[in-house]
Amino acid sequence: MENFVFQNRTKIIFGRDSDSEVGAEVKAYADKVLLHYGSSRIKDSGLFSRVSESLKAAGVSFVELGGVEPNPRLSLVKEGITMCRENGIEFILAVGGGSVIDSAKAIAIGVPYEGDVWDFYDGKAAPQKALDVATILTIPAAGSEASPASVITNTDGDLKRGAASELLRPVFSILNPELTFSLPPYQTACGAADILVHVFERYFTNTTNVELTDRLCEAVMKTVIENVTVCLSDPLNYNARAEVMWAGTVAHNDLVGTGRAQDWGSHQIEHEISGIYDVAHGAGLAAVVPAWMKTVYKTNIARFVQFASRVWNVEINFQDQEKTALEGIKRTEQFFSSIGLPVTLGEMDIDDKRLEEMADKCTDGGKGCAGNFVKIDKNGVLEILKTAL
Known part of the structure; x- marks a missing residue:
């Protein structure tokens, strides 16, 4: 196990009707906030009305940006950014999924x-200062509600890139599983893929003697x-919704990655796909990860055998460990x-025309590398993209 520092300031408020507490929680930090959200879905569902009433009851005014x-x-x-500066706002409340939260962090x-x-x-x-951010989570997926990271897309150049700082970790996040009842099946599935791959990025490591976090990772995955x-x-x-929602937070609040080298190659590759083609992140990961696994598994077959056995309940073939590893990837x-979910890029109508461009961007023009496990x-990135095609 490697040396590590673990800290997470985010207060989690979990459970039924927990979003009704938002006004009192925000009031401890600010009297005026930016209320940041995505589509009209939060208004159609009545969530926006409940949040705004809670804020008003606590004496908190807001400016909204959807x-x-x-x-x-x-x-x-x-x-x-302009809206906050013009209105003297020093606190942001993000109501939505990872995209809304990441946008709020960037602001x-x-x-x-x-x-x-x-x-x-x-x-x-590197960030030196930041406004405080809080969240009401509506889509369990990105884990941004308790992470120090934010990912933004710049359409000028089709670039999707991340920033990370402890300053970006929300001060509190409200997690009410009831808010996920109306999620479309595809969004639910994409969220599950995102959660799983957050754990994969930590689980596939060459660091030894990490039994505790191995078991934590496996528990989240299962x-x-x-x-x-x-x-x-x-x-x-x-x-079931509660289990998935809490798993999404634990998968990316840094706990399961303590003491171990992490990979993040699959995320780096997928960011180039969604940066260009605007596909759902979870869907892109579902296509990239099996291709990544097929490319790298021989580097540390023992870890893939463990994954197959403990996560997918594959019986270990002691005469042919490679067969066991491949069965885990297949499952x-x-x-x-x-x-x-799509498991190939072709299922998302992505062809081979821009694979070279994606591989180039992912490795900074060939000067760098993706990932850490390998x-x-x-x-190599180009090979993975072709395998995923």
């Missing part, structure tokens, strides 16, 4: 910064696999397909 899209856009972030670091907020995502600057199928067949099942791919150069 319109966040999946793969949140830099252009709306800049609009939010939060952009307001006190004199330069272009894209500098943080382009690696030219919980999601079991409960997302229930969510899809019985959307109003509170217990991963079959699971994604069984919950309605450091994948430009040719």
